Amino acid sequence: MIEKSFFDSLFGLILLINLVLGVLVYLKNRKDLRNKLFFGLTLGTVLWIGGLLLLGLTPYNMGGRLSFAGALLSGWFFLWFTLKFPYQDIKISFPGEILANILVISFFIIILFSPLVVVKEITEETTFGVTGEFGPLYPFFGIFFILLMILGLLNLFRKVKLAKNEIEKKQLEYFLLGATLTIGISTTTNLLLPLVGIYQYSKLGPIGTVFLIFFTTLAITRYHLFEIRVILTELLVGLMGIILVLLPFVMPMSSLKILTGAVFILFCIFGYYLIKATHEESKRREEAEKITVQERALRQRAEKLAKEFERLDRAKSQFILATQHHLRTPLSIIKGYASMLLEGSYGRVEEKAKKALSGIQESIERLIKLVNEFLDISQLQVGREILKKEETQIEKIIEEIIEELNPSAKEKGIYLKLEVEEGLPKIKLDRTKIKTAIFNVIDNGIKYTRKGGVTIRLKIKDLRLKIIVKDTGIGLAKEEIKTLFTEFFERGKEAEKIYTTGRGIGLYVAKNIIEAHRGKIWAESEGKSKGSTFYIELPLE
């Protein structure tokens, strides 16, 4: 026969543990609704167990009424907790919430202050249970309570599936397991069985809450549920310490007193390190979490920026394509009229006027070339594949360029020489664009050379084609070499004197085209008035 006092002290202990756990969780974060709801859940359990402890001791069957009211409260808080933890994923309509709250409060009042649920708290007491007499609302209360439980468990189940990370999933799984066991046991012994007239196991119900406590504690210590691991460790160490410090005083023999005293001291040392370690780990974890949060924020920002950049890039690309059309349209019309005027389509043109028209034509061609170069650069810069590569004999291109540039070289009285290594292979290039690039480099050499001339050499070295353009011109200062191929290049005073209309973007254009061919371009010079050499390297592919 198990004594009533055994159950009473067991209930007392479980009640205490529930209370301590609830208070700890509440104190950890008093502002967090989830902590408050968990505290409410444990308070309801405390009321329930407390009521059972008071059975037969108070007037008006207050013990029995209190235990049912407490169970209702804990069920209600359980449902709310499962709805809010770890975050709310479904919306509850406001009228629905009000209605449910009214229902729960009404039930609570009815249970506490009327005999509609509890008529008589004890009619008979057995080893594991207490028989009572119940009122007409008891079945409704039972169904309502079970409904709360089922909804709560369903919430937890859904959230386990939706869990965002492993830790959250584990926390929920532990809590779900504890809740299922506790609810399964308590509802069976204290609600379902009494409904069909079996009362003798009702005392086992409160013991079932041990499962919820156990698994919640497990989730707290192993998966940092509610973040109260440190406090819980301290509390346990403290409790053990108190017990151990008292032991020497109750030990009968001095040898045992010494032994237990030594155990206490050892425990103190271990306890100190345990608490310290827990503190440190918790701190590290908090820092790691902080970093994770920062990292996530940074990543989100980076992603946003990348998207924005992509959008701008597309817009820029489209803008360039639209611009080329708008810029070229009037140019092609001017070009058309000028050439037709010159060709006599609009009647005979006097020689004087013809000269002027030729001037227009020449300038318009320069403008068209400039616009084309700008468009090429912009398109190359936004990464558009605008090259139309074909097998090309490079020396042919250079011969063409020399032919075009020979008149201006002759006019200046300088030479233009080409030295080609035997047996150059064909290379895949965008003929027009490469011609523009090399033209610009050679043209540059002619412009800034007063006497002597420009020599172009072609050779193959290390599977690369080398085009070397060497002039005997004004040369380059070191600072000039640095910015020579940029869009910001400013020509030196001497260069401006020699060639007044230079615009300084020819080499920039050349560089963009060469690089689009995965080639390299650079310049070398011994210094001012010592000539310069331009190198172009193109892969043979």
Place this chain on the structure above:
Amino acid sequence: MAKKILLIEDEPRQVEIYEKAVKEAGFEIESLKWGEEGLKRLEEIKSKKKEKPDLILLDLILPDINGIAILEKAKLDLQLKDIPFFILTNYSDPELEKTGEELGVEKHIIKTDVTPSQLIKIIKDWFKKRWR
């Protein structure tokens, strides 16, 4: 008989220049300004209401639709696919150019690259080559 050229181009000055040059070269020319007109013309050619041109000069940027739409309609139609097209535009998008090539355009000409008489020479040479 004089060859018939259909110009689909929206810029009035440009139309004036090309019409003049083409007529002087002894061809017949008709111009359409809108893309929709071009599509309608293709329908009319199909139903034999209008004569098939010997060449269509097509601008890509039209006020209503993209010139490629006209090209597609013609080239994907058995009755129309033998009409030769020159793309004549100031819009050089390599992708569009590739699309044109795939659809079987005869030539892709950037307007600023050629004077009207150079264009006439290209057309004449092309006709000569085609009918030889």
